[in-house]
Amino acid sequence: MTEESRNWQGTPLDMGENLDPHGIRELCIEYDTGDEDIFRPRLRREFGSYELQQASAYLETIVYRLSSE
Numbered sequence: 001m002t003e004e005s006r007n008w009q010g011t012p013l014d015m016g017e018n019l020d021p022h023g024i025r026e027l028c029i030e031y032d033t034g035d036e037d038i039f040r041p042r043l044r045r046e047f048g049s050y051e052l053q054q055a056s057a058y059l060e061t062i063v064y065r066l067s068s069e
Contacts, residue, residue, distance in 0.1 A: 022046070027055055029062070 024047045027039040039055065041047050047055070 024052065029059070 025040065025045065027047075029037045029039075041051060
């Protein structure tokens with residue numbers, strides 16, 4: 001596998017077909033250790049587009065750190 005083919009392109013919302021980004025009320029990240037992080041919006045009932053973009057940047061950072069270990 002080349003370095004270029006291991007780099008993931010896109011956002012977490014691109015991972016599933018027919019995934020509607022509207023109405024998302026929480027994000028849950030489950031780790032192999034059994035730990036989990038649950039994120040919920042503080043000001044509204046659902047996540048807005050900016051919050052989802054920030055969450056995808058956070059996930060990209062986590063993926064990068066895990067892949068470099």
